Each structure stands twice: as C-alpha cells, then as structure tokens.
Amino acid sequence: MELIIFARCFKGIVLREALRFIHQKERFFSALVRPLVWLGIFAAGFRSVLGVAIIPPYETYIPYEVYIAPGLIAMIQLFNGMQSSLSMVYDREMGSMKTMLVSPIPRWFLLISKLLAGVFVSILQVYAFLLIASIWDIIPPISGYFTILPALIVSGLMLGSLGMFLSSAIKQLENFAGVMNFVIFPMFFASSALYPLWKIEETSEWLYYVCFYNPFTYAVESIRFSLYSQVNIEYTIGILVFTLIFLFLSILGYDPARGNLQKKGGK
C-alpha cells in the first residue's frame, strides 16, 4: 500500500476529529473551565496551606498555582483521552466506529491515527489553557512553550491509548461512567499533580509507591520538566514505556483475532 494512501487516511481522521471539536464548542469550553476552576479556586485556597519546597525543575520558591499547572495540563489530556474513548464506545454502540474499522487500511494505523487526532485536539486545549493561565502569572520561559510539545504528544498518546484500551474492554456506554470514577479520579489524585511526591512520602509510604508507579505521575512530571525546557530521564523513560504498553493493549483490544470486540457479540 502506498505511503500517500496512509497520509490521506491520517489527514481525514485528524480533520474529522478537528471538525467534531469545532462543532462541539461546549466541549472546548468545558475542557477549559475544569482546570481553570482548579486553578482559580482550589489552588487559591490551598496556597496558604501547602508549602512547596524548591524541587527540580524549579529553581526558586513557587506559588502553589505554578506547581499544579502541569498537573492541570495533564488533567486536560486525561479528560480528553477518556472523552475520545468515551466517544469510541458511543461510536461503537451507534455504529460509526465500524465504518473506520472496515477500511482496508491496517487497523493499527487507523487506531494510532485516531489517537493522534485526539492528541492534536488536546494540544489545542492545553495552549488555550496556558494562554489564560498567564493571568495567574503562570508564565514559563518562552522556550517552554515549544519544549512542552513533545511531552504533550507522548503524554496525550499514553492517556489516549489507555482510554482506547478501556473502550475496547467496555461493553456499554453506561459502564464507562463507572470506569471514569475508577480511573480518572484515582489517577489524578494519586499522582504528583496536586502535591509533590516527597510530601506524599512524608504522610504515607504505601501511598507514595502508588503515586510513584501511577502512569499519570509520569505524564505530569514529563510535562512539568519540559515546560521549563528540561528533561528528566527517569520520567521520560517511564512515560515512553507506559505509552508502548497501553498502545499495544489498545491495538490488541481492537484486533479482530484476539481483541475484545468479538467477545461482546452483536455490537
């Protein structure tokens, strides 16, 4: 199969996702409001309670708002990843997922294209968030706006493929709400998004290990370091490994020979 065919297919999938995003203005609005509420209300309340010591990549004492900004960026991607997989469950129940899956183009390529299309949308949301966050004096170095991009692509892929894997394993839309509760909230709270890991270790050792091995922590920290144009090898390797694992599982989940699709029957 020629390369141009793959390129046209990729363009079509990204364009469709972008069009859906433009048509659903409320989705963009709610994706922005959520982290802004955290930033404007939660962070304002907690800044006096929580003291954040100087930890890399920061070189000075920082307000709490600055600390949680990377976590909120990852939160945007987490919600976006889950939302696009939610739309995959919806698409599958409604049938429109089938039109994609019966394309002659290899399924792994279709799924990765769909994931990247979702990542593209989440990146638009992140930059809109960063623009508004500058009101709270969350202003990284100019280079940070560029160096954050690779981290956003990888973390978006990781969270999107986790969502895609979940969508392949979930039979009905109703079940997805439960997964949101069991995945989104534990992932977000048991991570370094809201508090640094050393602070968690002071409180509870087992919780520290939960947070440390939580893939979301790797997304948050990769974003945090990249926002300040730095690379943390440990987190970078971690996020790449998690991304590959979730990608593999999601492609397997939609594989007609081994996947979850045909176990469900009818859908």
Place this chain on the structure above:
Amino acid sequence: MTVALEIKNVSHNFGKFTALDDVSLNINSGDFTVLLGLNGAGKTTLYSLITRLYNNNSGTIKIYGFDVRENPVNALKNIGVVFQQPTLDLDLSVKENLQYHSSLHGISSEEANKRIDNEIGRIKLDEKIKSKVRSLSGGQRRRVEIARSLLHKPKLLLLDEPTVGLDIGSRQMILDHVKSLCKKNNLAVLWATHLIDEIDKGEKVIVIHKGSVIESGDVSKIVKKTKTKNIRDAFNKLVGI
C-alpha cells in the same frame, strides 16, 4: 461468472452460544441476493465476519478470491457496507461524512469530491450536500449511507437490514436504487432482511435460521421445494412459524 463472495464452513460462537453453524454460500458478481432470516438468525454476525469486524476462527471467507483473514487489505477494498445501525456522524455535513469515508480508503480530495458529486447526484440529494446529517430524514440518511458505501467503487455491496424503520416510500426508493445499481454496474449485492415483501420473483434467496443456512436458491425453486404458494409461506414453513 465471477464469484464475488465465497463462504465455506464458517461457524462462530459467543461463549457457549453458537451464532453461526457451518455456513457456506456463494454470491456471483451481478447477483442481487437476499439473506432472509428472523431477527437473531445470525445475519449481522455473518456481516461482521465478512467485513472482518470479527475474526473467522473456522472456515474461509473470500471476496473476489481474497481471503478476508489472510489478505484483508485486498478483500476489504472490494466491499461496500451499509450497516444495520446508522453510522453517519450526525454533527458533520453530508459532504464531510463522505469526505471522511473517502480518506479512509486513501482517495485523494480532488477525486473524492468528483465521486461525491456523482453519487449524491445519483441519489438526488444535491441540495442537501452541505446540510448537517442531523437535519436529514431517516430515508435520506440511508441513501447517503448507500452513496458512501459506493465511493471507493466496491464490487460487492453488503446491506444489513437497510430499510428497517423507514416508511414504505423510502423503502421502495432504496430497494429500487440498489437493484438498479446491481444491474447497471454488475455489482454483487447481499441484502439482509426479515421483510419478505422486499423479494422479487427470480431473485436468489438464502434463508438463514438459528445460525444455519437452511435453504438457498431462486424464489421459484424454494417455493417449489417447500410445496407452498409463495416465498412468504415457504419462509414460514422453513422456520416453523
């Protein structure tokens, strides 16, 4: 005559439930074939296997000689599908939906636009091309889905209960359209339905019941074999209702 679809000894289970049991059938190019069965007979499962939504663990499915499992790229290229459930994106326009489908088959934008204009003209929905699908009636949506299934110029068209839920006028219009496509373009069509009045004299019918093909042949042959007056009575006798 070229064999468009060849299914040999295909069975499929969902856990302990046998959805298809040793199904074999052939469809030739230019044939309009009706897959007749009650709800739950196994029609949709069979379509899911032909389109590789599910993997066939037993038997073989070939589309114009290409095995679906071993050579899915060439096999799927030749298939156009209209699923039982509506599969258009309601928030996109008719044209955007069709462009999306074209891209999934690697068709260039220029070529896609030509084909879209052609197919939309054929189903007489030119004035709706920029409308959101949400604003279309059920019958119009179905016609758009048929137009979409033809954009990549398939040689085998699979339609799974395409007229369910439509009014009589829309049903007839869609049926006539597909039958004329079959004749004009030498397209092989497999039309799954439980609506007996969609079958005309001389057409080939495959009766599927509880996952098995229990009869196949043209209408007159089945009527004669079952010693009944018409295909309705023949079907009722075959499935025991």
